[in-house]
Amino acid sequence: MLLQRLVNNDSASAAEDLRKSIAAGDKTASKREVSTKRKIVKTHQMSEKEVEKREKEPMRTFFKHQFETPSLPRSFAAIRRGFRLSKRMSTLRNMTFRHALVISLIFIGAACFGADANKSSPEDFIRSLYRFHQPGKDTPDWFGDKRTLSKYFDKELTALFIKDAECQKREQGVCNLDFDPIYDAQDFEKETTNVQIAAVAGQPDLFKVTFTNLETRMLVYRLTNTPGGWRISDIKYPEEPSLKEILSHDIK
Numbered sequence: 001m002l003l004q005r006l007v008n009n010d011s012a013s014a015a016e017d018l019r020k021s022i023a024a025g026d027k028t029a030s031k032r033e034v035s036t037k038r039k040i041v042k043t044h045q046m047s048e049k050e051v052e053k054r055e056k057e058p059m060r061t062f063f064k065h066q067f068e069t070p071s072l073p074r075s076f077a078a079i080r081r082g083f084r085l086s087k088r089m090s091t092l093r094n095m096t097f098r099h100a101l102v103i104s105l106i107f108i109g110a111a112c113f114g115a116d117a118n119k120s121s122p123e124d125f126i127r128s129l130y131r132f133h134q135p136g137k138d139t140p141d142w143f144g145d146k147r148t149l150s151k152y153f154d155k156e157l158t159a160l161f162i163k164d165a166e167c168q169k170r171e172q173g174v175c176n177l178d179f180d181p182i183y184d185a186q187d188f189e190k191e192t193t194n195v196q197i198a199a200v201a202g203q204p205d206l207f208k209v210t211f212t213n214l215e216t217r218m219l220v221y222r223l224t225n226t227p228g229g230w231r232i233s234d235i236k237y238p239e240e241p242s243l244k245e246i247l248s249h250d251i252k
Contacts, residue, residue: 120229120230122199122207122223122230123197125223125229125230126197126207126209126221126223127195127197129152129232130192130211133182134190135180135182135183136188136190136192136213137190143161143164143165143177143181144161144162144166144168144169146158146162149161149162152231153231153232153233154226154231154232154233156233156244157232157233157234157243157244157247161177161247163247163251164177164247164251167251176246176247176249176251177246177247181235181243182235183213183217184217184238185213185214185217187214188213188214189213189214191213192212192213193211193212193213194211194212194216195209195210195211196210197209197210200220205222205224205233206220206221206222206223207220207221207223208220209221217238218238219235219237219238220235221234221235222234222235222236
């Protein structure tokens with residue numbers, strides 16, 4: 001009967017029959033038979049559990065593939081990390097190259113601009129001075145401003161102008177300079193006309209400047225070509241010492 005129940009896949013009933021048989025003291029069953037029956041029931045129960053486990057395994061595998069991220073092989077993961085690093089380095093190199101290119105273009109543009117400024121002729125430089133400085137139109141006093149002075153005069157004349165300006169502030173009056181050095185005058189009209197500039201023959205650093213403001217005057221400019229462009233190193237007046245001589249006088 002026990003074997004019949006196992007054949008019918010009724011392990012629970014088979015186990016119960018075995019228990020009753022043992023409890024009733026079934027003498028016809030030897031110890032070996034009892035042991036064999038127990039093994040058969042246990043094996044059959046394990047087979048049922050194994051079948052149940054195998055039935056559930058496909059579902060577990062499905063959920064694992066759906067909700068778990070499969071781990072990549074180490075070699076492939078290393079290759080992917082290397083590819084990402086290479087991509088980042090490439091992006092960084094491109095950014096660095098673009099920045100360097102922009103900076104280079106800025107410096108090249110500045111250099112070209114400076115070169116064009118330095119190539120301006122002495123005549124253009126002097127004309128720009130008279131366009132800028134027009135005392136008849138209430139031009140601000142810039143003969144004490146070092147930054148503005150250095151755009152038109154060399155370092156030595158700029159220092160002499162600053163020294164005279166400091167003296168005027170200290171003394172609250174006139175020191176060495178008591179006239180406008182660009183016009184050689186103390187009174188002006190609003191308009192300056194007939195500005196003419198000519199190089200002195202045989203002396204490439206000297207230029208005669210003629211203009212009309214109240215009256216026609218003629219001055220001689222001495223220019224120096226510096227790394228920053230043309231600069232005035234002295235101005236000679238018809239009836240007076242030169243600008244450098246006047247500013248170089250001792251100041252009390």
